[in-house]
């Protein structure tokens with residue numbers, strides 16, 4: 001019996017029921033409605049607005065503003081993210097930030113509420129289905145508790161979620177199309193389907209973003225950078241960077257990286273709605289990249305040296321290994337230069353930073369070539 005292994009006394013029935021029923025309706029009733037009735041322009045616009053408003057309220061509001069204090073925001077922004085954040089059905093900002101701050105502090109360990117070492121499903125949504133025993137104290141959000149609006153949202157979060165998340169789209173679609181069927185569509189598509197999509201996008205940050213992708217800034221934790229995940233998580237997919245520099249308002253720190261949350265914060269700062277945007281210095285970021293690149297090179301060279309080779313194979317590979325050693329030394333020189341720059345707070349020119357980055361990339365590309373050549377020779 002599979003149920004024998006589930007601690008039924010600890011199941012959080014309301015959360016489990018809500019997640020289960022909305023997911024079931026999103027997979028059955030919502031597509032059935034779309035096939036039978038389609039979606040008019042107004043409903044499509046409402047759906048798009050709600051996807052963006054509730055999604056960004058979580059990433060920009062719950063996450064980067066309230067959990068990490070990575071920028072300041074005027075009251076219209078704070079009010080908006082509290083209302084539409086509630087409509088994303090991810091509990092109050094106090095609860096959310098409390099869990100998230102514990103996640104950063106204890107990442108990959110027992111006190112991490114969505115510890116990826118307990119498996120992909122646990123980190124995705126399994127952790128929500130069971131109550132913790134005993135419930136950890138909410139002692140890491142005292143700064144947020146001082147805000148009366150945050151306390152107000154915490155008190156009425158479920159009422160706001162029902163009214164703004166479900167009732168409002170139902171009423172607006174019903175009134176616009178003057179039909180009960182359209183009201184049902186508003187509830188199913190803009191209310192329920194949208195809630196499920198935004199929730200699972202958030203869940204992916206805790207599961208997939210600790211599972212798939214590269215680790216250019218640090219391998220001290222499981223967080224990963226993935227542009228694919230960035231596409232579905234409003235830019236939160238650059239999670240390796242985020243765990244390394246959690247107080248930076250940017251997650252996709254490179255100019256070409258897809259991070260609509262970062263763009264929104266920046267645009268809002270241009271009209272005075274957000275301020276004090278916190279950025280990590282370019283030198284510190286480069287130092288993290290250099291540390292990681294050097295670690296990978298060292299690891300690769302050690303791997304090649306650890307396996308016995310025939311004399312002929314050694315001759316074939318020696319030149320590549322020598323080149324790799326040379327690259328290692330070059331990166332070490334850059335590293336000490338940048339480290340000195342960080343301690344003395346020197347700003348490096350853009351062209352210099354670009355050149356160093358190019359060198360890191362060349363070294364890593366070369367490493368990949370040598371290791372695959374090594375594997376081929378051995379095979």
Ligand SMILES: [Zn+2]
Pocket residue numbers: 103205206210223239243
């Ligand atoms: Zn994380």
Ligand SMILES: [Zn+2]
Pocket residue numbers: 063067068100104242246
């Ligand atoms: Zn975070």
